[in-house]
Structures are given as C-alpha cells and as structure tokens.
Amino acid sequence: MIGPDTAGIAERLGVAADTATAIGQLAAETGLDVDAAYAVQTALIQRRLDRGERLVGLKMGLTSKAKMAQVGVDEVIWGRLTDTMRVPDGGSVDPAAFIHPRAEPEVAFLLDRLPEPGEPVGDFTDAVRAVAPAIELIDSRYANFTFSLPDVVADNASAAAFVIGPWSPVPDGVENLGVVLEVDGRVAEVGSTAAILGDPRRALDEGIRLAGRHGVRLREGWVFLAGAATAAVPLRPGAHVRAVVEKLGTASLRASA
Ligand code: OOG
Numbered sequence: 001m002i003g004p005d006t007a008g009i010a011e012r013l014g015v016a017a018d019t020a021t022a023i024g025q026l027a028a029e030t031g032l033d034v035d036a037a038y039a040v041q042t043a044l045i046q047r048r049l050d051r052g053e054r055l056v057g058l059k060m061g062l063t064s065k066a067k068m069a070q071v072g073v074d075e076v077i078w079g080r081l082t083d084t085m086r087v088p089d090g091g092s093v094d095p096a097a098f099i100h101p102r103a104e105p106e107v108a109f110l111l112d113r114l115p116e117p118g119e120p121v122g123d124f125t126d127a128v129r130a131v132a133p134a135i136e137l138i139d140s141r142y143a144n145f146t147f148s149l150p151d152v153v154a155d156n157a158s159a160a161a162f163v164i165g166p167w168s169p170v171p172d173g174v175e176n177l178g179v180v181l182e183v184d185g186r187v188a189e190v191g192s193t194a195a196i197l198g199d200p201r202r203a204l205d206e207g208i209r210l211a212g213r214h215g216v217r218l219r220e221g222w223v224f225l226a227g228a229a230t231a232a233v234p235l236r237p238g239a240h241v242r243a244v245v246e247k248l249g250t251a252s253l254r255a256s257a
C-alpha cells in the first residue's frame with residue numbers, strides 16, 4: 001500500500017502559512033491518520049529548519065475543555081516552536097501575516113534538565129527552571145478554522161507565534177492560578193490554570209510522553225507552552241492583548257493596524 005504523500009502535504013501546509021492563504025482540510029482526502037500526521041508535522045518543521053530557523057520548544061494543544069469545545073477535537077496534541085515564532089513581550093505582530101489569527105492565554109515553563117526517556121519526571125522543580133505568563137497566537141491553515149484531529153496535528157497544532165512574559169521562580173503551586181485574557185483593556189476570557197488537565201504540570205508529563213512516542217525529546221533551555229486555559233479570541237488589527245496569570249504577572253502584544 002502506498003502511504004500518504006508526507007512531503008507533499010507538508011509543502012501545502014508550509015506554503016499556506018508562508019502566504020497566509022487558507023487551504024481545505026486534507027486528512028480525509030489523503031488518508032492521513034494521527035501517526036502519519038505527526039510525520040507531516042516533522043516535515044513541515046524541517047522545512048523551517050532548512051531555511052535557518054531553530055527549534056526552541058514545544059507547545060501542547062487542547063489540554064483544556066474550553067479549547068476542545070471551541071475546535072471540536074477532544075485529544076491532547078503537541079506541536080513545535082521555532083525561534084522566528086517568538087515575539088518580544090509587548091511587541092507587535094502584523095495580523096495580515098496570518099490567515100485568521102487568534103490569541104489565547106498560556107502558562108510557559110522554561111525547561112531544565114529532563115530525565116532520560118522512560119524515566120519518571122520526578123520533582124517538577126528539577127524539570128522546570130522558571131514559569132511565565134504567555135500568549136499564544138494560533139492560526140489554523142485550514143479554511144474557517146475547521147479541522148479533524150490528524151489535520152490539526154499535521155498543521156503543527158495551529159502554532160503561529162508566541163509571547164513570553166517575565167520568568168519567575170517556580171511557585172509553590174501552579175494548579176489553580178486565575179487567568180484573564182484582556183483585549184483593549186476589556187476582559188475577554190476568564191479561567192484558571194486548573195482547566196489545563198487539572199494541573200499544568202500534567203501537561204508537561206503528557207508532552208514528554210506524547211512527543212517521546214515520535215522520537216522527540218524535550219531539551220534543557222526549551223520553552224514549553226502547557227496549553228490555553230480558556231477559548232481563544234480573534235486578533236483584530238490594532239488590538240492590544242494582555243494575558244494576566246495570578247502570581248506570575250502579564251504578557252502582552254499588539255496587532256498592527
Ligand atoms: C489547536 C491548538 C490548540 C491550545 O492551547 O489548546 C492550542 C487550535 O485550537 O487550533 O494551542
């Protein structure tokens with residue numbers, strides 16, 4: 001049997017991102033299952049590495065019910081972050097560089113040395129050096145932000161850009177911190193880090209386990225996004241977006257007009 005055309009699908013997704021042009025879903029048409037979709041994601045990221053980008057971290061997706069409900073996919077997924085996706089805290093992005101960008105509040109971990117594959121993570125404070133509030137910009141390359149599980153996996157879990165606020169030493173607990181997403185000074189979404197698999201630390205365990213299945217090891221110095229605690233909101237031209245996480249502070253970004 002001839003499998004799906006991994007390189008061809010990755011190229012279609014890559015061009016869609018590069019040109020900010022939506023494409024139709026492709027998993028059903030190409031017979032892509034979840035494993036094959038992660039192979040497409042690997043090829044899609046390789047395309048970025050080939051033009052000089054560097055891997056800087058991992059992002060989890062659909063770790064909260066709010067997110068699962070918003071996109072209609074109820075499996076935890078992961079994607080890769082590269083250096084060019086990072087926007088400085090308080091910096092701006094051009095929404096026209098994306099198809100239909102959405103902003104969501106996240107908690108970021110700065111990874112320390114992680115155990116060998118198969119070994120338990122052990123103490124969270126050994127695995128994580130610092131914690132920060134963050135904003136993720138997601139931008140599905142599929143028309144209408146509509147996709148199946150293999151579609152979104154192939155599309156690098158809709159990753160587009162991210163902002164990391166100031167790093168803090170790991171607080172006593174990160175499992176029930178209030179989260180607010182503000183747009184132009186108005187509250188758009190409210191939640192708690194408890195929405196992230198009950199405790200965002202669990203997202204790290206899941207990330208290690210799920211990425212490990214595909215031969216990806218998390219590295220010291222990487223950024224880890226645990227997944228949004230609330231639904232995402234559309235990023236409109238000129239908008240100022242702020243994510244506030246209790247005890248951790250704020251991260252912000254501006255969309256150019
Ligand atoms: C998939 C990415 C989900 C999160 O934090 O849950 C994600 C999507 O919503 O398009 O990044």
Ligand code: MG
Nearest residue numbers: 104136227228
């Ligand atoms: Mg996210």
